[in-house]
Amino acid sequence: MFSSEPVLTLDHADIYQGQKLVLGDVSFQIDKGDFVYLIGRTGSGKSSLLKTLYADLWLQNGKGHIAGVALDKIKPRDVPFLRRKIGIVFQDFQLFFDRNVEENLKFVLKATGWTDKNKMNTRMADVLMQVGLGTAQKKMPHQLSGGEQQRVVIARAMLNEPLILLADEPTGNLDPAVSDQIMKVFQAINNAGTAILMATHNYDLLNKYPARVLRCQDGQVVELKG
Numbered sequence: 001m002f003s004s005e006p007v008l009t010l011d012h013a014d015i016y017q018g019q020k021l022v023l024g025d026v027s028f029q030i031d032k033g034d035f036v037y038l039i040g041r042t043g044s045g046k047s048s049l050l051k052t053l054y055a056d057l058w059l060q061n062g063k064g065h066i067a068g069v070a071l072d073k074i075k076p077r078d079v080p081f082l083r084r085k086i087g088i089v090f091q092d093f094q095l096f097f098d099r100n101v102e103e104n105l106k107f108v109l110k111a112t113g114w115t116d117k118n119k120m121n122t123r124m125a126d127v128l129m130q131v132g133l134g135t136a137q138k139k140m141p142h143q144l145s146g147g148e149q150q151r152v153v154i155a156r157a158m159l160n161e162p163l164i165l166l167a168d169e170p171t172g173n174l175d176p177a178v179s180d181q182i183m184k185v186f187q188a189i190n191n192a193g194t195a196i197l198m199a200t201h202n203y204d205l206l207n208k209y210p211a212r213v214l215r216c217q218d219g220q221v222v223e224l225k226g
């Protein structure tokens with residue numbers, strides 16, 4: 001899809017957890033190929049913001065668009081369609097531990113409507129190559145290191161060629177050297193055109209890989225000027 005539209009726009013959006021307003025009057029946009037960090041103290045609302053973007057929390061006030069989907073108008077039946085257009089990477093790896101890498105990826109492909117075996121095999125090989133795990137197809141998750149498991153999670157998020165990847169503390173459980181490898185994978189994905197919004201507490205990464213920074217603070221989202 002060619003489009004010069006922003007990949008993500010929030011316009012006077014309020015982010016709620018239940019009745020509680022977590023972030024108010026949030027406005028920003030992310031364009032194709034942007035890399036944006038989301039920072040802020042524990043409890044400042046980073047995860048709540050990301051959850052709103054993948055429609056785990058409803059956007060009640062204001063407007064929001066992500067990957068062509070209107071978050072303020074989305075219906076529960078549209079959520080699977082939205083999740084196909086964005087990639088999501090959580091801190092907890094959430095792989096099926098009783099299935100090998102290929103089976104983990106195939107599960108997502110089938111769930112998102114893929115049926116052609118050859119196309120599925122090609123796509124799985126492509127995304128594993130993209131994250132530097134070209135030979136890991138038959139490995140069980142427990143045979144992989146934490147960093148390798150996280151790379152499988154990133155590969156899984158890339159299966160449907162998302163316009164944007166939402167990552168919540170993707171290096172949270174990993175040591176600095178492994179976090180660095182994960183960042184290099186994100187950089188390569190970003191350089192190939194996928195926008196990335198990444199919540200992190202890891203300020204070393206911000207220094208080492210400078211990019212736009214949004215901060216959740218005092219119930220607001222502010223853009224830090226570089």
Ligand SMILES: Nc1ncnc2c1ncn2[C@@H]1O[C@H](COP(=O)(O)OP(=O)(O)OP(=O)(O)O)[C@@H](O)[C@H]1O
Binds near residue numbers: 020044045047048216
């Ligand atoms: N499931 C929930 N139900 C009710 N309130 C919640 C829920 N999850 C989070 N909150 C509240 O919403 C606020 C924002 O939490 P959130 O998890 O978005 O912050 P965060 O910046 O991601 O924190 P962390 O850095 O610790 O992950 C906090 O006050 C938190 O207590």
